[in-house]
Amino acid sequence: MNYKLEYKPVGFGPDPDTGKQNQGLSGVFFIPDYQRGYRWTAVEVCKLLDDIAQSANEGKKRYSLQPIVVKGKADGSWEVIDGQQRLTTLWLVFNYMHKEGFKRSGAAYSLKYETRPGSEHYLETLDKRQSEENIDYFHLRAAHDAIDQWLRDKASNDHAKDALVDQIHGYLSRSVHVIWYEVPADEEPIPLFTRLNQGRIPLTDAELLKAVLLSRVQEKHPGRETEIAAQWDGIERDLQRADLWAFVAPPHSRAQQQGTRIDLLLDTLAGKPPTGAHLHHTFDALRVQAEDDGLVFWDQVVALHAQVLGWFEEPHWHNKIGFLVACGRPLAELLQLAQGQRKRDFDAALTARIKATLDTRADELGGVLHYENNGHKAKLQRLLLLFNIEVFRDRFPFKEHVGTAWSLEHIHAQNAQDLVRAEQWETWLREHRQALHDIHTPDNAATIGPLLDRIDAAAAQLHTPRFGLKEFQPLAGQILLALNDGVEEEADHSIANLALLSHGANAALSNAVFEVKRSKVLAMDRRGDYLPAATRNVFLKYYAPADRLQPHFWSAADKAAYLRAIQLTLADYLQ
Numbered sequence: 001m002n003y004k005l006e007y008k009p010v011g012f013g014p015d016p017d018t019g020k021q022n023q024g025l026s027g028v029f030f031i032p033d034y035q036r037g038y039r040w041t042a043v044e045v046c047k048l049l050d051d052i053a054q055s056a057n058e059g060k061k062r063y064s065l066q067p068i069v070v071k072g073k074a075d076g077s078w079e080v081i082d083g084q085q086r087l088t089t090l091w092l093v094f095n096y097m098h099k100e101g102f103k104r105s106g107a108a109y110s111l112k113y114e115t116r117p118g119s120e121h122y123l124e125t126l127d128k129r130q131s132e133e134n135i136d137y138f139h140l141r142a143a144h145d146a147i148d149q150w151l152r153d154k155a156s157n158d159h160a161k162d163a164l165v166d167q168i169h170g171y172l173s174r175s176v177h178v179i180w181y182e183v184p185a186d187e188e189p190i191p192l193f194t195r196l197n198q199g200r201i202p203l204t205d206a207e208l209l210k211a212v213l214l215s216r217v218q219e220k221h222p223g224r225e226t227e228i229a230a231q232w233d234g235i236e237r238d239l240q241r242a243d244l245w246a247f248v249a250p251p252h253s254r255a256q257q258q259g260t261r262i263d264l265l266l267d268t269l270a271g272k273p274p275t276g277a278h279l280h281h282t283f284d285a286l287r288v289q290a291e292d293d294g295l296v297f298w299d300q301v302v303a304l305h306a307q308v309l310g311w312f313e314e315p316h317w318h319n320k321i322g323f324l325v326a327c328g329r330p331l332a333e334l335l336q337l338a339q340g341q342r343k344r345d346f347d348a349a350l351t352a353r354i355k356a357t358l359d360t361r362a363d364e365l366g367g368v369l370h371y372e373n374n375g376h377k378a379k380l381q382r383l384l385l386l387f388n389i390e391v392f393r394d395r396f397p398f399k400e401h402v403g404t405a406w407s408l409e410h411i412h413a414q415n416a417q418d419l420v421r422a423e424q425w426e427t428w429l430r431e432h433r434q435a436l437h438d439i440h441t442p443d444n445a446a447t448i449g450p451l452l453d454r455i456d457a458a459a460a461q462l463h464t465p466r467f468g469l470k471e472f473q474p475l476a477g478q479i480l481l482a483l484n485d486g487v488e489e490e491a492d493h494s495i496a497n498l499a500l501l502s503h504g505a506n507a508a509l510s511n512a513v514f515e516v517k518r519s520k521v522l523a524m525d526r527r528g529d530y531l532p533a534a535t536r537n538v539f540l541k542y543y544a545p546a547d548r549l550q551p552h553f554w555s556a557a558d559k560a561a562y563l564r565a566i567q568l569t570l571a572d573y574l575q
Contacts, residue, residue, distance in 0.1 A: 010025055028077035092144055409499050411539075484553060514553060
């Protein structure tokens with residue numbers, strides 16, 4: 001509970017807000033034996049310098065580095081659990097400026113190594129001749145050289161170099177801060193180091209804010225920190241539920257397995273943009289609130305969590321909001337939509353937002369939208385996702401769409417031209433032979449029987465020089481005709497011939513006619529595989545006219561009935 005977290009200036013210049021002298025990094029930082037040596041390359045060093053210079057040029061009062069995680073030692077030094085690379089690089093920058101005669105002193109802190117005492121001495125000299133003695137020396141010297149080269153590249157002459165050094169040194173002393181994360185004395189450092197470094201799971205904004213919140217509440221409202229910690233853990237457990245997380249998380253976060261999920265609520269309160277946010281944007285935005293009045297801040301988090309749970313439990317709103325989130329609409333936008341609205345008005349606002357998201361006219365469903373047009377695919381996929389949601393009639397299982405690539409599948413594909421290898425022909429003929437066998441009756445025996453014989457004869461010659469593309473294509477054409485009830489038609493790329501399937505299932509069903517796909521989809525259904533409701537309905541002929549029910553064919557009447565079902569179901573959401 002006794003984590004200490006604060007912004008700590010890197011240097012000792014005047015604070016840009018208060019004018020008071022910064023109390024920057026000082027003392028001895030102890031690098032324990034479980035840490036590897038310094039390994040930053042010129043790329044990381046120059047990136048840090050570029051970021052600092054850019055922030056200084058933009059006049060930003062604060063530039064926050066990633067956390068320095070430390071634990072106090074009995075002798076007053078700090079054991080570095082995470083942040084060695086940043087601490088060492090900053091030390092090298094300060095001391096470069098000192099050794100090259102730009103500044104009277106270097107860094108105000110020192111680095112001490114448990115098992116590499118030579119590195120401590122080498123830092124003082126950075127002798128180029130010794131840099132080849134071991135890998136630690138090599139990287140320390142290379143970082144020093146990178147700093148020198150960066151300044152040479154940025155400054156055209158000595159005067160410009162002096163000015164640039166003054167700017168960087170001044171900004172480091174006034175405005176560059178680290179997030180200082182001090183762990184309790186009783187915490188074991190090695191497990192925390194393992195999580196932060198070997199697993200590369202950095203401290204999240206949520207963990208940083210939690211440390212600030214609990215420490216401030218403990219100071220101002222003793223005893224309440226235990227209650228808040230328990231509530232915090234309860235919210236995190238809720239968001240770890242697959243169904244709730246899939247409902248509320250944006251698409252790029254839905255497959256997230258590690259780290260904290262309460263960040264989503266905090267990001268929402270902080271107004272974090274979906275892209276382009278700087279590192280620890282949320283912590284920077286909410287830290288002052290958590291420090292000033294932790295209880296008020298926490299009430300906001302609890303209220304947002306309750307709002308999300310309320311939406312999740314109500315099927316009607318669950319489906320509308322879940323669809324909008326799946327389409328990339330941020331949670332903050334939907335919260336703003338709900339502010340001060342009665343239930344009926346909020347529902348109408350959600351419908352209007354869905355209509356704007358689809359941006360589709362009713363008459364476009366008749367054929368204007370086209371699978372072969374790459375610009376239409378995303379719109380077709382959204383339409384079919386919403387159709388499946390509306391057909392489901394309960395809380396839609398968004399969790400089934402997490403971690404799975406969903407794509408558009410032709411219900412009836414009448415195209416075998418893409419098949420050019422014997423292995424492809426063999427699979428296609430085997431599957432379509434089974435479909436012909438399934439529809440074989442005394443009434444069509446005169447057509448189907450000879451086709452089955454021709455397929456068997458072709459199968460025997462598939463891997464011989466006597467069988468090639470010119471033999472396969474005519475046979476495939478006859479098979480497709482038979483499996484389309486004798487009707488010859490062109491490939492249909494409209495929504496009336498499309499359904500939503502997982503990418504894996506789509507690949508398995510590609511280039512197959514309706515009867516082949518129907519058999520496979522039914523097998524998937526019997527195995528208990530998840531199928532979107534409307535997709536399942538299509539292959540069960542749910543939308544087929546009762547007086548024209550042909551279970552083995554996808555006819556023009558089937559397409560028309562399916563299209564009418566989509567149009568009627570989505571009528572409220574179409575322009």
